[in-house]
Amino acid sequence: MTELKLSEHARHEIDAWLKKYPADQRQSAVLAALREVQHENNGFLTVPLMDAVADYLGMARIAVYEVASFYSMLETKPVGRHSISVCTNISCMLCGSDDIVAYIEKKLGIKTGETTKDGRIYLKREEECLAACCGGPMMMVDHVYHEHLTPEKIDRILDGLK
Numbered sequence: 001m002t003e004l005k006l007s008e009h010a011r012h013e014i015d016a017w018l019k020k021y022p023a024d025q026r027q028s029a030v031l032a033a034l035r036e037v038q039h040e041n042n043g044f045l046t047v048p049l050m051d052a053v054a055d056y057l058g059m060a061r062i063a064v065y066e067v068a069s070f071y072s073m074l075e076t077k078p079v080g081r082h083s084i085s086v087c088t089n090i091s092c093m094l095c096g097s098d099d100i101v102a103y104i105e106k107k108l109g110i111k112t113g114e115t116t117k118d119g120r121i122y123l124k125r126e127e128e129c130l131a132a133c134c135g136g137p138m139m140m141v142d143h144v145y146h147e148h149l150t151p152e153k154i155d156r157i158l159d160g161l162k
């Protein structure tokens with residue numbers, strides 16, 4: 001048994017998702033559960049948290065680790081308060097996403113995959129097509145899309161993050 005218990009709020013949220021699935025399919029709520037506990041834990045998952053989710057849903061712990069390491073919206077190490085994902089897939093690349101990444105790295109003084117020293121911004125390692133190709137180059141900041149990026153636009157967005 002895990003020593004860490006999910007918070008009452010997390011259990012309440014997970015229970016709401018469990019109502020949407022057959023009683024013998026509790027694992028269907030794993031993504032929603034991981035999203036919720038990640039949100040409560042400053043944006044990243046720990047092994048004890050993943051274990052607690054596995055135990056709550058009656059899943060094998062390894063199956064929860066597999067889900068957590070597969071989906072790009074789940075983090076398994078500490079990250080900054082704000083998360084930036086620049087799409088570098090083909091449409092955005094043709095619209096200059098490489099220059100956008102280089103501009104952001106220079107502005108923040110970090111490389112892709114790193115967090116600023118003040119813990120303010122995490123620049124995610126990679127993001128595949130975010131289905132906003134006609135708005136390229138684009139990025140997602142804390143789940144909000146920003147399209148047709150320019151250096152001036154990036155300055156405005158990043159400077160506004162506390």
Ligand code: FES
Nearest residue numbers: 087092129130132
């Ligand atoms: S290629 Fe960037 S959103 Fe589709």
